[in-house]
Amino acid sequence: MARDNINDILVFIAVARERSFTRAAAKLGMSQSALSHIVRGLEERLGVRLLTRTTRSVSPTEAGERLLQNVGPRLEEIDAEITAITDLGDKPAGTVRITAIDHVIDTVLWPRIAPLLPQYPELHIEISSDYRLVDIAAERFDIGVRHGDQVEKDMIAVRLTADVPMRIVGAPAYFARQPAPASLQDLMTHNCINLRLASSGGLYAWELLHDGQPIEARVRGQAVFTNVHHMLAAALDGVGVTFLPESLVAPHVEAGRLVSVMEDWCPSFPGLHAYYPSRRHSSRALGLVIDALRYTG
Structure with missing residues (x-):
C-alpha cells in the first residue's frame, strides 16, 4: 500500500472516531478543509464512500466501519511497535x-508530572479536562483517572490517592439566613449547588451515607455548574450548600470561609486511580508518568 494511503487512513480513522471533522481537525492540528480533501481523495482511490456527511453529523458507512474496525487496530499495533523500538x-x-x-x-x-518535563526534554504531556467517563481506548488516551470502583476490569489500575472524603459545605453568610441542615429532610429545604453530568446530561445525585446505608439525595437549588471550581466559588459567595471533595474545601473550612455540616452523612469515595489498557508493549514514557503519579502513602 502506498504511504499516502496509510497517512490518509489515519486521518479517516480520526474523523470516524470523533464523528466530527471539527474535533478531528483540532486533535490532528490540521484544517477541516484539509481533512475533508484527504478523506475525499481516499474515497476516490478506494472507489467507495467511507463517511456519511450531513450538516449536523459524520458517521462511517458500512465500508468505513469495516476499515475503522479491521485496519485501525492494526495500524495501532504498528504504532505501538514503533514506540517500543x-x-x-x-x-x-x-x-x-x-x-x-x-x-x-x-x-x-x-x-507530580511537572517535575518530569525538565528532566526529559523528549517527553510530551497532553492533559484533557473532561467530566465524562471517557472511553480512553476509543478516544486514544493513554491514561484515564477515575475512582477505584469506576475502573473497568480489563484495565490496569494504579492508585493515585488515599480514599477521598466528601463534605457538605456552605458559607457562614448563607447559614446566617438559614439554619445549617442536620438531616436529609433539612437538606431538601436548602438551596443546593448542583453538578450537571457531562455523560448523561442529568444532575448528579449526592451520594450520602446514613447509618451505614448509601442514599442518593436528589437535591435542588438555583445554581447548576459543570465543574467543581464554579460550585466552590458559588458556595463561597453564599449562594447555598454544595457537596465537594474534602481536599478542595478544607483550606476554606480551616480559614472560616466555609462551614462543614452533616459530616456523619458524608462518605469517603474509593481513592483515585490512573488506569490504562493492558498492552503487549508499554512505552517507557508511559511507565515514567505512571511511576510519577503512583500513590506512595
Missing part, C-alpha cells in the same frame, strides 16, 4: 495523553 533509545520519548477532571489535574496530576 523508539524506547530502546537512551531517553524516554513520545507523547502521553491523559484525561481527568480539572480538580484532579490541579491537585494530583500536574504537581
